Amino acid sequence: MGFFRFFRSRNEDTSAKVAKDRLQVLIAHERTGRDGPDYLPLLRKDILDVIKKYVAVDDEALTVQLESQDNCDVLELNITLPEPDMSHQPSEEAKRRAALRRQGQAIT
Amino acid sequence: MTKTIVVTSGKGGVGKTTTSASIATGLARRGYKTVVIDFDVGLRNLDLIMGCERRVVYDLVNLVNQEASLHQTLIKDKRVENLYILPASQTRDKDALTIEGIARVMHKLRKSEFDYIICDSPAGIERGAKMALYFADEAIVTTNPEVSSVRDSDRILGILQSESKRSKMNEDPVKEHLLITRYNPSRVKEGQMLSVDDIVDLLAIPLLGIIPESLSVLESSNAGKPVILDEESLAGQAYADAIDRLLGESKPHRFMEAEKKGFLKRLFG
Numbered sequence: 001m002g003f004f005r006f007f008r009s010r011n012e013d014t015s016a017k018v019a020k021d022r023l024q025v026l027i028a029h030e031r032t033g034r035d036g037p038d039y040l041p042l043l044r045k046d047i048l049d050v051i052k053k054y055v056a057v058d059d060e061a062l063t064v065q066l067e068s069q070d071n072c073d074v075l076e077l078n079i080t081l082p083e084p085d086m087s088h089q090p091s092e093e094a095k096r097r098a099a100l101r102r103q104g105q106a107i108t
Numbered sequence: 109m110t111k112t113i114v115v116t117s118g119k120g121g122v123g124k125t126t127t128s129a130s131i132a133t134g135l136a137r138r139g140y141k142t143v144v145i146d147f148d149v150g151l152r153n154l155d156l157i158m159g160c161e162r163r164v165v166y167d168l169v170n171l172v173n174q175e176a177s178l179h180q181t182l183i184k185d186k187r188v189e190n191l192y193i194l195p196a197s198q199t200r201d202k203d204a205l206t207i208e209g210i211a212r213v214m215h216k217l218r219k220s221e222f223d224y225i226i227c228d229s230p231a232g233i234e235r236g237a238k239m240a241l242y243f244a245d246e247a248i249v250t251t252n253p254e255v256s257s258v259r260d261s262d263r264i265l266g267i268l269q270s271e272s273k274r275s276k277m278n279e280d281p282v283k284e285h286l287l288i289t290r291y292n293p294s295r296v297k298e299g300q301m302l303s304v305d306d307i308v309d310l311l312a313i314p315l316l317g318i319i320p321e322s323l324s325v326l327e328s329s330n331a332g333k334p335v336i337l338d339e340e341s342l343a344g345q346a347y348a349d350a351i352d353r354l355l356g357e358s359k360p361h362r363f364m365e366a367e368k369k370g371f372l373k374r375l376f377g
Contacts, residue, residue: 014298014299014300015299015300016296016299016300016306017299019254019255019302019306020302020306020309020310022255023255023258023302023310024310026259027258027259027262027310030259030262030263030266031266034266
Protein backbone atom coordinates (compact mmCIF):
# COMPACT_ATOMS: atom_id res chain seq x y z
CA MET A 1 0.00 0.00 0.00
CA GLY A 2 2.70 2.41 1.07
CA PHE A 3 4.49 1.73 -2.18
CA PHE A 4 1.57 2.93 -4.29
CA ARG A 5 0.69 5.79 -1.99
CA PHE A 6 4.23 7.11 -2.27
CA PHE A 7 3.86 7.65 -5.99
CA ARG A 8 0.26 8.80 -5.90
CA SER A 9 -0.35 12.29 -7.10
CA ARG A 10 -0.67 14.75 -4.25
CA ASN A 11 -3.34 16.97 -5.71
CA GLU A 12 -6.20 14.51 -5.98
CA ASP A 13 -9.13 15.05 -3.62
CA THR A 14 -8.38 13.43 -0.31
CA SER A 15 -11.17 12.38 2.05
CA ALA A 16 -10.16 15.19 4.43
CA LYS A 17 -10.71 17.69 1.59
CA VAL A 18 -14.15 16.22 0.90
CA ALA A 19 -14.94 16.44 4.63
CA LYS A 20 -13.95 20.10 4.77
CA ASP A 21 -15.97 21.03 1.68
CA ARG A 22 -19.07 19.29 3.02
CA LEU A 23 -18.72 20.95 6.41
CA GLN A 24 -18.23 24.37 4.87
CA VAL A 25 -21.56 24.18 3.06
CA LEU A 26 -23.40 22.65 6.01
CA ILE A 27 -22.12 25.01 8.68
CA ALA A 28 -22.81 28.07 6.53
CA HIS A 29 -26.36 26.83 6.04
CA GLU A 30 -26.92 26.08 9.73
CA ARG A 31 -25.52 29.45 10.77
CA THR A 32 -28.03 31.41 8.66
CA GLY A 33 -30.86 29.90 10.68
CA ARG A 34 -29.07 30.91 13.86
CA ASP A 35 -27.51 34.27 13.08
CA GLY A 36 -30.14 35.49 10.62
CA PRO A 37 -32.46 38.33 11.59
CA ASP A 38 -35.57 37.45 13.59
CA TYR A 39 -37.92 38.23 10.73
CA LEU A 40 -36.54 35.55 8.39
CA PRO A 41 -38.91 32.75 9.45
CA LEU A 42 -41.92 35.09 9.21
CA LEU A 43 -40.75 36.48 5.87
CA ARG A 44 -40.40 32.94 4.64
CA LYS A 45 -43.95 32.12 5.74
CA ASP A 46 -45.41 35.21 4.07
CA ILE A 47 -43.58 34.57 0.80
CA LEU A 48 -44.74 30.98 0.88
CA ASP A 49 -48.36 32.09 1.38
CA VAL A 50 -48.11 34.39 -1.64
CA ILE A 51 -46.65 31.64 -3.83
CA LYS A 52 -49.39 29.28 -2.69
CA LYS A 53 -51.99 31.69 -4.06
CA TYR A 54 -50.74 30.89 -7.53
CA VAL A 55 -49.01 27.51 -7.40
CA ALA A 56 -49.65 24.50 -5.20
CA VAL A 57 -46.24 24.11 -3.58
CA ASP A 58 -45.45 22.40 -0.32
CA ASP A 59 -43.71 23.99 2.65
CA GLU A 60 -40.29 22.59 1.82
CA ALA A 61 -40.34 24.15 -1.64
CA LEU A 62 -38.94 27.45 -0.44
CA THR A 63 -35.57 28.20 1.07
CA VAL A 64 -34.74 31.71 2.22
CA GLN A 65 -31.13 32.62 2.94
CA LEU A 66 -29.50 35.85 3.87
CA GLU A 67 -25.84 36.03 2.94
CA SER A 68 -23.36 38.78 3.56
CA GLN A 69 -20.94 39.45 0.76
CA ASP A 70 -18.38 42.17 1.29
CA ASN A 71 -20.54 45.07 2.34
CA CYS A 72 -23.94 44.07 1.04
CA ASP A 73 -26.47 41.51 2.18
CA VAL A 74 -28.04 39.24 -0.41
CA LEU A 75 -31.45 37.74 0.22
CA GLU A 76 -31.62 34.54 -1.74
CA LEU A 77 -34.95 32.84 -2.45
CA ASN A 78 -35.02 29.39 -3.87
CA ILE A 79 -38.39 28.03 -4.94
CA THR A 80 -38.85 24.56 -6.29
CA LEU A 81 -41.99 24.40 -8.39
CA PRO A 82 -43.86 21.10 -8.43
CA GLU A 83 -43.86 18.74 -11.37
CA PRO A 84 -46.80 19.51 -13.70
CA ASP A 85 -49.88 18.03 -12.11
CA MET A 86 -50.93 15.07 -14.24
CA SER A 87 -54.50 15.21 -13.01
CA HIS A 88 -54.81 18.71 -14.48
CA GLN A 89 -56.98 19.72 -11.57
CA PRO A 90 -56.71 23.32 -10.39
CA SER A 91 -56.03 23.89 -6.72
CA GLU A 92 -58.87 25.03 -4.46
CA GLU A 93 -57.25 28.44 -4.23
CA ALA A 94 -57.01 28.73 -8.03
CA LYS A 95 -60.71 27.81 -8.34
CA ARG A 96 -61.70 30.42 -5.78
CA ARG A 97 -59.68 33.08 -7.56
CA ALA A 98 -61.08 32.13 -10.98
CA ALA A 99 -64.61 32.37 -9.61
CA LEU A 100 -63.89 35.84 -8.22
CA ARG A 101 -62.38 36.93 -11.51
CA ARG A 102 -65.43 35.80 -13.42
CA GLN A 103 -67.63 37.75 -11.07
CA GLY A 104 -65.48 40.79 -11.77
CA GLN A 105 -64.55 41.18 -8.13
CA ALA A 106 -61.31 42.41 -6.70
CA ILE A 107 -59.07 39.55 -5.75
CA THR A 108 -57.99 39.51 -2.16
CA MET B 109 -12.18 37.36 40.82
CA THR B 110 -13.57 33.90 40.18
CA LYS B 111 -13.47 32.76 36.57
CA THR B 112 -15.93 30.14 35.33
CA ILE B 113 -14.87 28.00 32.38
CA VAL B 114 -17.13 25.45 30.71
CA VAL B 115 -15.66 22.48 28.86
CA THR B 116 -18.20 21.61 26.20
CA SER B 117 -18.54 20.01 22.74
CA GLY B 118 -22.07 18.97 21.84
CA LYS B 119 -20.87 15.57 20.76
CA GLY B 120 -20.11 12.82 23.25
CA GLY B 121 -16.85 10.92 23.60
CA VAL B 122 -14.57 13.65 22.31
CA GLY B 123 -12.68 14.17 25.59
CA LYS B 124 -14.61 16.70 27.69
CA THR B 125 -14.04 14.92 30.99
CA THR B 126 -10.40 14.15 30.21
CA THR B 127 -9.95 17.83 29.35
CA SER B 128 -11.83 19.11 32.41
CA ALA B 129 -9.70 16.93 34.68
CA SER B 130 -6.41 18.04 33.12
CA ILE B 131 -7.29 21.74 32.85
CA ALA B 132 -8.47 21.86 36.48
CA THR B 133 -5.38 19.97 37.67
CA GLY B 134 -3.09 22.20 35.60
CA LEU B 135 -4.59 25.41 36.99
CA ALA B 136 -4.38 24.11 40.57
CA ARG B 137 -0.72 23.19 40.09
CA ARG B 138 -0.03 26.79 39.07
CA GLY B 139 -1.36 27.79 42.47
CA TYR B 140 -4.94 28.74 41.59
CA LYS B 141 -7.67 27.49 43.90
CA THR B 142 -9.75 25.42 41.48
CA VAL B 143 -12.92 23.34 41.59
CA VAL B 144 -14.08 21.07 38.79
CA ILE B 145 -17.83 20.34 38.67
CA ASP B 146 -19.35 17.32 36.96
CA PHE B 147 -22.64 18.41 35.35
CA ASP B 148 -23.35 14.99 33.88
CA VAL B 149 -26.06 14.11 36.40
CA GLY B 150 -26.99 10.45 36.06
CA LEU B 151 -23.80 9.54 34.17
CA ARG B 152 -21.03 10.79 36.41
CA ASN B 153 -17.51 9.95 35.36
CA LEU B 154 -15.29 12.80 36.43
CA ASP B 155 -14.78 11.09 39.82
CA LEU B 156 -13.40 8.06 37.99
CA ILE B 157 -11.03 10.12 35.80
CA MET B 158 -9.86 12.08 38.86
CA GLY B 159 -9.46 8.85 40.86
CA CYS B 160 -11.74 9.86 43.73
CA GLU B 161 -14.71 7.60 42.98
CA ARG B 162 -14.58 5.91 46.39
CA ARG B 163 -14.62 9.19 48.27
CA VAL B 164 -17.94 10.50 46.93
CA VAL B 165 -20.47 11.01 49.74
CA TYR B 166 -22.61 13.97 48.70
CA ASP B 167 -23.07 15.33 45.20
CA LEU B 168 -24.12 18.35 43.15
CA VAL B 169 -27.84 17.59 43.45
CA ASN B 170 -27.55 17.32 47.27
CA LEU B 171 -25.85 20.69 47.24
CA VAL B 172 -28.42 22.27 44.91
CA ASN B 173 -31.23 20.91 47.11
CA GLN B 174 -29.44 22.16 50.22
CA GLU B 175 -29.24 18.67 51.69
CA ALA B 176 -25.49 19.04 52.22
CA SER B 177 -23.10 21.94 52.74
CA LEU B 178 -20.41 22.96 50.26
CA HIS B 179 -17.76 21.79 52.70
CA GLN B 180 -19.37 18.33 52.91
CA THR B 181 -19.76 18.01 49.14
CA LEU B 182 -16.34 19.11 47.87
CA ILE B 183 -13.72 16.38 47.56
CA LYS B 184 -10.18 17.62 48.11
CA ASP B 185 -7.71 16.12 45.67
CA LYS B 186 -5.01 14.02 47.33
CA ARG B 187 -2.26 14.73 44.80
CA VAL B 188 -2.60 18.40 44.01
CA GLU B 189 -2.95 21.25 46.46
CA ASN B 190 -5.79 23.77 45.79
CA LEU B 191 -7.84 21.27 43.75
CA TYR B 192 -11.40 20.21 44.58
CA ILE B 193 -13.90 17.97 42.82
CA LEU B 194 -17.66 18.45 42.94
CA PRO B 195 -19.18 15.18 41.71
CA ALA B 196 -22.49 14.73 39.88
CA SER B 197 -25.30 12.67 41.28
CA GLN B 198 -25.53 9.16 39.89
CA THR B 199 -29.11 8.41 40.93
CA ARG B 200 -30.95 11.48 39.70
CA ASP B 201 -31.44 12.96 36.26
CA LYS B 202 -30.64 16.35 34.77
CA ASP B 203 -34.05 17.80 35.61
CA ALA B 204 -32.84 17.98 39.21
CA LEU B 205 -30.74 20.99 38.19
CA THR B 206 -32.20 24.51 38.03
CA ILE B 207 -30.60 27.83 37.16
CA GLU B 208 -31.51 29.16 40.63
CA GLY B 209 -30.00 26.11 42.32
CA ILE B 210 -26.76 26.32 40.30
CA ALA B 211 -26.63 30.08 40.89
CA ARG B 212 -26.62 29.42 44.65
CA VAL B 213 -23.76 26.91 44.26
CA MET B 214 -21.76 29.37 42.13
CA HIS B 215 -22.31 32.09 44.72
CA LYS B 216 -21.02 29.83 47.51
CA LEU B 217 -17.94 28.92 45.44
CA ARG B 218 -17.20 32.58 44.77
CA LYS B 219 -17.51 33.32 48.49
CA SER B 220 -15.04 30.48 49.20
CA GLU B 221 -12.56 32.39 47.03
CA PHE B 222 -12.09 29.93 44.25
CA ASP B 223 -10.04 31.35 41.37
CA TYR B 224 -11.39 28.93 38.78
CA ILE B 225 -14.62 26.97 38.44
CA ILE B 226 -14.34 24.36 35.67
CA CYS B 227 -17.70 23.03 34.48
CA ASP B 228 -17.55 19.61 32.82
CA SER B 229 -20.57 19.61 30.51
CA PRO B 230 -22.54 16.51 29.55
CA ALA B 231 -22.89 15.73 25.84
CA GLY B 232 -25.90 17.01 23.93
CA ILE B 233 -27.64 20.36 23.91
CA GLU B 234 -30.30 19.60 26.49
CA ARG B 235 -30.81 20.85 30.01
CA GLY B 236 -27.59 19.49 31.54
CA ALA B 237 -25.39 21.03 28.85
CA LYS B 238 -27.24 24.35 29.02
CA MET B 239 -26.87 24.46 32.82
CA ALA B 240 -23.15 23.77 32.51
CA LEU B 241 -22.57 26.66 30.09
CA TYR B 242 -25.02 29.17 31.53
CA PHE B 243 -22.62 30.81 34.01
CA ALA B 244 -19.49 30.55 31.84
CA ASP B 245 -17.06 33.43 31.37
CA GLU B 246 -14.98 31.31 29.01
CA ALA B 247 -15.61 28.13 27.05
CA ILE B 248 -13.24 25.40 25.95
CA VAL B 249 -14.86 23.77 22.92
CA THR B 250 -13.43 20.28 22.63
CA THR B 251 -13.41 19.02 19.05
CA ASN B 252 -12.18 15.89 17.31
CA PRO B 253 -10.89 16.18 13.71
CA GLU B 254 -14.01 14.50 12.42
CA VAL B 255 -17.11 15.82 10.59
CA SER B 256 -19.79 15.18 13.22
CA SER B 257 -17.71 16.63 16.03
CA VAL B 258 -16.96 19.83 14.06
CA ARG B 259 -20.62 20.29 13.19
CA ASP B 260 -21.71 19.77 16.80
CA SER B 261 -19.05 22.21 18.03
CA ASP B 262 -20.44 24.86 15.72
CA ARG B 263 -23.90 24.19 17.10
CA ILE B 264 -22.72 24.51 20.69
CA LEU B 265 -20.98 27.81 19.80
CA GLY B 266 -24.37 29.08 18.64
CA ILE B 267 -25.89 28.09 21.98
CA LEU B 268 -23.06 29.79 23.89
CA GLN B 269 -23.74 32.95 21.93
CA SER B 270 -27.48 32.92 22.56
CA GLU B 271 -28.22 31.06 25.79
CA SER B 272 -25.40 31.83 28.20
CA LYS B 273 -25.99 34.26 31.04
CA ARG B 274 -23.54 36.70 29.43
CA SER B 275 -25.54 36.75 26.19
CA LYS B 276 -28.89 37.04 27.98
CA MET B 277 -27.66 39.92 30.15
CA ASN B 278 -26.01 41.65 27.17
CA GLU B 279 -22.61 41.45 28.85
CA ASP B 280 -19.31 40.84 27.02
CA PRO B 281 -19.62 37.53 25.15
CA VAL B 282 -18.23 34.26 26.49
CA LYS B 283 -14.57 33.96 25.49
CA GLU B 284 -14.26 30.93 23.22
CA HIS B 285 -11.29 28.58 22.94
CA LEU B 286 -10.87 25.68 20.53
CA LEU B 287 -9.17 22.55 21.84
CA ILE B 288 -8.57 19.85 19.23
CA THR B 289 -8.24 16.40 20.78
CA ARG B 290 -7.27 12.98 19.39
CA TYR B 291 -5.22 14.65 16.67
CA ASN B 292 -3.19 12.35 14.47
CA PRO B 293 -0.69 14.31 12.34
CA SER B 294 0.28 11.39 10.13
CA ARG B 295 -3.36 10.82 9.17
CA VAL B 296 -3.64 14.52 8.41
CA LYS B 297 -0.57 14.29 6.21
CA GLU B 298 -2.12 11.39 4.31
CA GLY B 299 -5.24 13.49 3.72
CA GLN B 300 -7.36 11.16 5.82
CA MET B 301 -8.09 13.57 8.65
CA LEU B 302 -9.17 17.21 8.87
CA SER B 303 -6.19 19.41 9.71
CA VAL B 304 -5.87 22.02 12.47
CA ASP B 305 -6.12 24.74 9.80
CA ASP B 306 -9.29 23.17 8.37
CA ILE B 307 -10.98 23.12 11.77
CA VAL B 308 -9.84 26.63 12.75
CA ASP B 309 -11.11 27.81 9.36
CA LEU B 310 -14.51 26.20 9.82
CA LEU B 311 -15.18 27.15 13.43
CA ALA B 312 -13.36 30.50 13.34
CA ILE B 313 -12.43 30.65 17.04
CA PRO B 314 -8.94 30.97 18.59
CA LEU B 315 -6.96 27.77 19.07
CA LEU B 316 -6.08 26.89 22.67
CA GLY B 317 -4.25 23.66 21.94
CA ILE B 318 -3.86 20.43 20.04
CA ILE B 319 -3.87 17.21 22.03
CA PRO B 320 -2.30 14.41 20.00
CA GLU B 321 -3.94 11.00 20.00
CA SER B 322 -2.01 9.14 22.63
CA LEU B 323 -2.12 5.86 24.52
CA SER B 324 -1.26 7.75 27.68
CA VAL B 325 -4.78 9.26 27.76
CA LEU B 326 -6.25 5.77 28.06
CA GLU B 327 -3.63 4.68 30.55
CA SER B 328 -4.17 7.74 32.71
CA SER B 329 -7.93 7.18 32.79
CA ASN B 330 -7.31 3.53 33.69
CA ALA B 331 -5.28 4.74 36.65
CA GLY B 332 -7.65 7.55 37.66
CA LYS B 333 -4.97 10.18 37.20
CA PRO B 334 -5.39 13.27 34.97
CA VAL B 335 -3.10 12.91 31.95
CA ILE B 336 -1.51 16.32 32.59
CA LEU B 337 0.28 14.69 35.57
CA ASP B 338 2.03 12.35 33.12
CA GLU B 339 4.71 14.81 32.14
CA GLU B 340 6.47 12.33 29.90
CA SER B 341 3.48 11.93 27.62
CA LEU B 342 2.83 14.16 24.62
CA ALA B 343 -0.83 14.57 25.61
CA GLY B 344 0.23 15.66 29.10
CA GLN B 345 2.68 18.21 27.64
CA ALA B 346 0.02 19.45 25.23
CA TYR B 347 -2.37 20.08 28.13
CA ALA B 348 0.37 21.91 30.04
CA ASP B 349 0.88 24.16 26.98
CA ALA B 350 -2.87 24.80 26.86
CA ILE B 351 -2.75 25.95 30.51
CA ASP B 352 -0.03 28.46 29.62
CA ARG B 353 -2.16 29.84 26.80
CA LEU B 354 -5.26 29.93 29.00
CA LEU B 355 -3.27 32.05 31.45
CA GLY B 356 -2.37 34.44 28.66
CA GLU B 357 1.09 33.27 27.62
CA SER B 358 1.70 32.97 23.91
CA LYS B 359 3.27 29.68 23.10
CA PRO B 360 3.77 28.12 19.64
CA HIS B 361 1.56 25.14 18.91
CA ARG B 362 3.26 21.76 18.96
CA PHE B 363 2.23 18.26 17.87
CA MET B 364 1.03 19.41 14.45
CA GLU B 365 3.66 17.51 12.50
CA ALA B 366 4.05 13.78 12.14
CA GLU B 367 7.45 12.41 13.09
CA LYS B 368 9.65 12.14 10.05
CA LYS B 369 9.81 8.72 8.45
CA GLY B 370 12.86 7.48 6.59
CA PHE B 371 12.71 6.99 2.83
CA LEU B 372 12.37 3.21 3.06
CA LYS B 373 9.64 3.45 5.67
CA ARG B 374 7.75 5.87 3.45
CA LEU B 375 8.14 3.54 0.52
CA PHE B 376 7.15 0.33 2.24
CA GLY B 377 5.58 1.40 5.54
